[in-house]
Amino acid sequence: MSVPGMTETTDAVARARAGDNDAWGQLYKDFAPAIFRFCRRALPTREDAEDATMDIFIKLQKNLSQYDETRSFSAWLYRVAANHCWDILRRRKIRQDKETEDVDEVPLEHPDPNQLDRLIEQKTSEEVRSALGKMNARARMALVMRYYSDMSYDEIADALGVRRAFVGVVLLRARHELRQALEGKTALAAGGTS
Amino acid sequence: MSEPANPVTPESPGGTMDHLDEMTCLLYAERQLDRARAQAVSAHAQECAACRTLLRALERESRLLTRAMLEEDEPLPSRIAALHEQARKSFGWIWGLVFGLAASGVYALYTQLVEPWQARLEQAGFGGTSLLSLMIFQGAFWKGWQSMLTLLEVLAMLTVAGSAVIVFRRRLRRGSALALVLAGLCAALAIPAPASATEFRKGDTLEVTKDEVIKSDLFMTGARARIDGTVEGDLFFFGQSIDINGHIKGDAIIFGQSVRISGQVDGNVRSATNNVTITGQVTRNVLTFGEVVNLDSAGKVGGSLTAFAAGLGVDGHLGRDLLAFSGNTIISGDVGGGIQLRGDSMSIGSTAQVGGPIKFEGEKPATVASGAKLASPVEFTKHVHESRYKEGHYYVWRVIWTAAFVLLGMVLFLLLPRFAADAVSAGERVGAPLGLGLLVLPGVPIAAVIACITVVGIPLGLMTIGLWLLVMNCAEIVVGAVIGSWIMGKTSDTWGLIGRMAVGFVIVRVIYTPIEQIHVIGWLVGLGIVMWGTGAIAIALYGRLQPKMATIPVAGPMPPIATPVGGVQPA
Known part of the structure; x- marks a missing residue:
């Protein structure tokens, strides 16, 4: 993926805010693929990801005036995307939140370091993507926010609506769920959105 | 959810080394520990x-x-990849098409629909310089602003105003909305009610006795009513049957089962009744919707008669024109003007006199008795039952009507851009709007009829019916916009949405035109389209009435932080 320069992005954002359609088109062209892939990882189906990408850019166009140009545009855009995807998942899976809460009470078993190391070494990217698809929505969302879009713990806490202190717990539980899925075991919380 | 464990306990008090817990290791790996604890973990990991x-x-x-x-691992969807370019490239010819269709639609609407109807309505006594003034200020049921300010209309207006404030409250600050409502109430209260503008009478049997004079409008609701006296204003009647033997100096507006006018009405008669019999005199015009309409041999109508009826008899005197959609019509009296009639049969008796041209469209030619005195022979047009789909002009008219609907959609989308976007968005879910449409289509008219039964709700009920008809006509526009958005991708731009609506609407029409010829299937598909669009509009309307739930995530950006894994940069 080619990386648009910071200056070019800032310039394009400024022109898009002034109503320049070409600049808006440039922003879309630069960022739509990354946002689509973000949505693809976070949401259950390809169609959901397509729709979400469209919706995110529609929101973006409406709210571009609220973007603070002194900050990173891509970080802001990922926050918009994360909030949008989580909003979709939350509305669809009210039940799942309850299930996830139950799961949060289950103590985690300390892993065998060598066994974990071997597991990670053996698994391919494709197997990880497949396992992600079997996870529950919040765990997958947390992993996508952290390891795809590099969101901070504060941003993840804000998006998921949890206290910052719990973000580590959410991520750790998500990793445990992922490992179980990689090992072919039933995920801790059934009803993943795949 | 449990609290995270104390992150670092690298050494036990007894000096034997414990292992780090996984949470601590994760926080360390992700650089989330403070410096002191990170150093402790690092030192432990060395050992x-x-x-x-x-x-x-x-x-x-x-x-x-x-x-x-x-x-x-998978290609970018073409819909996303091509969205911007596609939208920009498409619009050149789309706008040409839209404006071309719109212009021809306006012309066709005016020449084929508005103008003829305006002429016909003028014939029926609804004089007006424009369609707007015709409908609003000089319509059948409004008597100008002065008499509109009766309690009934004020209540209806307040209801509508309250509904409007509720619908648009999200655009107003709470204080502004409250101020608006209060100001409206104050204004309504401040308007001096016209003294004795309307007299209300309600009961099973109602009567205005022979010597009684009502010096204002009279509003009556009841099973039976009899007017033997004089009403100096207008008469409004909602009930079963009414006999007017006395004198109405204004108009008579009647909803009921039967009406008999044996006395005199100086103004117009507007009625929606089962039977209308006029044996007395109506100085101006008569407009009636009913099963049987009879102008008796002793009856006189000074103006025109416009009737929508199963059976129509004109035995008496009609001063001006007769315009009727009637199953069977018998003319035995005299008609001062011309006759325009559409129906099954027409019979002109030997005693009939007609002063103007006679145009009849029906199944068979009119029978004219030998003694009838006609200004000109009957101009007969036979009903044509050939399949209209085989005729070329049917398709021309389809194109013209398509243009007209695109124009209507364009106007509505420009007037209500956010609502239109909401309706289109709701329509994309297909299942929910179809289901809701199934409920709304029969439900709204039922609710409107119930509202009309409670007299005070009559204006609201009539407005609801009007809105329902408008929504039904707009349903296909919404469906077109949904289809257009599916094909060309979503947009937040109003003109972009209009373009998609135009493209989608044309596609729907092109597909639906041949399907429409398959009778039952065509009917079902048509119903499905109306249900779909109506349901989408209903959902959007419901959304307006609900507090907004979804939050638009536009929080300020966070300072970037360093993480061990790094993130993705967009490409």
């Missing part, structure tokens, strides 16, 4: 091979996750 292995495994796991997520 403990197991914890070192765990840390390494966690970091590898992070990298594996990032790599798995970043890999482009």
